Amino acid sequence: MPVFTRLRQQPDTSPEVEPESPAPQQEARATLRTRFADWRERHPVPVRVVRWTITILAAVLVLGALVLPNKESALHAERFVRIPVEAVLGAAVALVLPRRPRIIVAVVSGAALGALTILNLLDMGFWEYLGRHFNLVLDWELLPDAQSYVQDSMGRAVAIGATVGAFVLVFLLLSVMALAMVRLSNLLARNKQAATRGTLAAAVVWVLCSALGLQLGGTPLASDRAAGAVVLQAKGVRQTLKDEADFQKIAKVDEFGNTPPSQLVPDLRGKDMIFTFIESYGRSAIEDPVEAPGVDATLDARTKALAKAGFHAKSGWLTSATYGGSSWLGHSTTMSGLWIDNQNRYRTVMASDHLSLTKAFAKTGDWDTVGIMPGVQKGWPESKFYGLQSYRNAFQMGYKGPKFSWSTMPDQYALQAFQNLEHGKKRSKPLMSLVILTSSHQPWAPIPKMVPWNDLGDGSVFNAIHAAGKKPADIIASSPKSQAEYGKSVQYSVTALTQWLERYGNDNTVLVFLGDHQPIARVSGNHASRDVPISIVAKDPKVLDKISSWGWTDGLRPAHNAPVWQMSAFRDKFLTAYGSTPHPKKN
Known part of the structure; x- marks a missing residue:
């Protein structure tokens, strides 16, 4: 009989292998999740307060970004109590989309709103220092000059701190705005009936305010600030590209x-x-x-x-x-x-x-x-x-x-x-x-x-x-x-x-x-x-x-x-x- 056949017929005398135990890190995470779940069950009121606080902050962040002006001189309280049509449309889209597409749309639109906020902040700086808005095509190369100006004027440490702070702010605006949009879209999906009624009511109010020209402190209550900013940036890009070709002939x-x-x-x-x-x-x-x-x-x-x-x-x-x-x-x-x-x-x-x-x-x-x-x-x-x-x-x-x-x-x-x-x-x-x-x-x-x-x-x-x-x-x-x-x-x-x-x-x-x-x-x-x-x-x-x-x-x-x-x-x-x-x- 071949050797391998004889070996196969021998009884298995090897020791029984114990199943692998979870890694220490996995055990620690599981323990934390269990403790956190227990804590939430024992303290329901603080949990609800935290959840609603985060939700309210998310809403304030998103609504504030939608009506944020691009000039420091326009930062008045009445600018932030308007009804942004973009919020009404965004709520309507979130209510009709299935979960996966809704999450994707929320992340993308949140990041886009963060980017628009960054452009508004750049506009504020450019209006303050250069008397014009930020040119999306041409002005990126001026940012290193701004960093050099801060270093020459205020010192290297201040310049480094300002640069790091700017990068952190950009990251936070893009990521936090996306998370805020996801949270709000989930809230709408969980409360679809109430959210639908609220969205319809907001749409009716916006249309009436727009049609009647209602204002608060000289500022229209019906806002399309974010959409207008996007259109303005798009026109600026087209005009810049056209100007480049025209000026080459003029010169x-x-x-x-x-x-x-x-x-x-x-x-x-x-x-x-x-x-x-x-x-x-x-x-x-x-x-x-x-x-x-x-x-x-x-x-x-x-x-x-x-x-x-x-x-x-x-x-x-x-x-x-x-x-x-x-x-x-x-x-x-x-x-x-x-x-x-x-x-x-x-x-x-x-x-x-x-x-x-x-x-x-x-x-x-x-x-x-x-x-x-x-x-x-x-x-x-x-x-x-x-x-x-x-x-x-x-x-x-x-x-x-x-x-x-x-x-x-x-x-x-x-x-x-x-x-x-x-x-x-x-x-x-x-x-x-x-x-x-x-x-x-x-x-x-x-x-x-x-x-x-x-x-x-x-x-x-x-x-x-x-x-x-x-x-x-x-x-x-x-x-x-x-x-x-x-x-x-x-x-x-x-x-x-x-x-x-x-x-x-x-x-x-x-x-x-x-x-x-x-x-x-x-x-x-x-x-x-x-x-x-x-x-x-x-x-x-x-x-x-x-x-x-x-x-x-x-x-x-x-x-x-x-x-x-x-x-x-x-x-x-x-x-x-x-x-x-x-x-x-x-x-």
């Missing part, structure tokens, strides 16, 4: 695109040209009752001081393409003659050969061209568009002093570095300079103070001023304090620039300076214009005679009724006033 059309070099700004030959932007220098600085007294007094005093030194000025208003931030949009709009109000347009024009105002001087071959960029802390390929042969960034000016909040160095130091490194050099050609000043950048704490020009050195003189200054946390949440400090920062920047001109300007110096945009709404107000002041300063009377037809105000302070142009109009008006001949470049 190819240039009134001076084919003008020969000899016919560009012939009336400014031999002049040292300086184009300067002052950060957040807006109309509010000159006309707001809080900021204006100090700023206007400074402008008037500096006008007199310049006149004593032989300089005279004319000033007007430009309407900026941006508000509260994104300064580069204001810079590029002024210099390109194109309306650049979003990041996509900015990228398009920077990659084009459109003639910028500063590049017009470079194109003639009769000027050296440089940039002074204390706010640039990384590569800056835009210098090519601006026609700059070279530029100095924040790390190329020898500054060894402290940062003043976001600003890497005080304006006075940046201007002295400009003098030492570029303007004061002996050259065979006049100089065209693009200078971006940053000391008036929010949050306006601490603010540098003027020091004797001969004491500037490497900037260490500012250490004591920085230590004695206010902290961003001292003013950032207070509108009156922010307004007061903003006004002081503008006074400082204007004083530094005009003192530099007194000290180093000559008969052939021409200074054009302007604001890039208005300050944020916390400072300029919710209904402020987008206007910024602009001034042209020169010793040679012929320079200002060329713009006598513009109707601008004499001095550094433009009159309230001085002409207001779109910022994009300035390039062509300036080129024309100083003798440039149009030779259009067409699409």
